[in-house]
Amino acid sequence: MEKQINDRKPRKIDEKILIARSKKGDKAAFEELVRQFSKYVYTTAFFVLRDAHEAEDVSQEVFVKVYLSIKGFRGLSSFKTWIRKLTVNTCIDKLRLHSKTKGKKVSLDKITEEYEIVFNKFDQSLENHYFNKEMVKDVLKIMVNLDESYRVPLILRDLQDYSYREISELTGKPIGTVKTNIHRARKMIEKKLKK
């Protein structure tokens, strides 16, 4: 079920080189960028939208946008930061415009049955290695099942490193509300884990 991505993977080409080549129109370099970042984009979109099809649509949309605009990308922030913000913005636009996923809940079991949670790096030296992995999976499952008003701020804050102010601007809610919702979301996770 779980896979450990480790040394077996071929060495990654530096993203700066890939970006420079992509700017010159090298399609192979851009495809390598897709390979390096597609899972990250998909996961971010899935956590925000909780819908596999929408997450796939967003992933494609994000990479088409990147493909069309990469010539003008100055690289003032890292590519990962840039693509992360682009993904989150696209997801928030989707939530605002379609609000298709609003109120839709993924059953707690669905995520383990249909979606594989993969760990990019996981400290093998951790004593309770298996226990920790299972706990992380449980936390993610609970997180995905939270209501949008709790889930989105919590994911942006804890998984995507957004500041409270940025979350407030993105979601259109006051900073106080954002802080309260994140705190409540953490409490909810804690409570559900104890059950």
Next chain:
Amino acid sequence: MNSINKYIKIARDAFIKPPVDIEDRIIDRISRVNKGDSNLLDESFMDFFKKTNSRLYLLSEKIRNNQGAFAALATGIIFIAFFIFFMIKIYSGRGEKDGNNNELSSSENEAQEK
């Protein structure tokens, strides 16, 4: 709550494996990019694109996101500037005083010689 934070920290390195081969689908989609796709680069995207390509905007964002740290840094710089200014003033004042003393002692010497 600490344990939750610990698991959330680990969760940052986890990702959902897509049910389909998403890489191939994206690559296929890119190979079919046409003029119509430029609609995706709408006002919202262009606004985001301009902002993320602006040093000034990124710096202002950094300051706005770390207001406390920048306030502390600014206070520190002002304090150091005042300290240096104060020290210069003290030393230059002492120098003038020494100069006056030298002048005074030399005039006394002259008087004694006479």
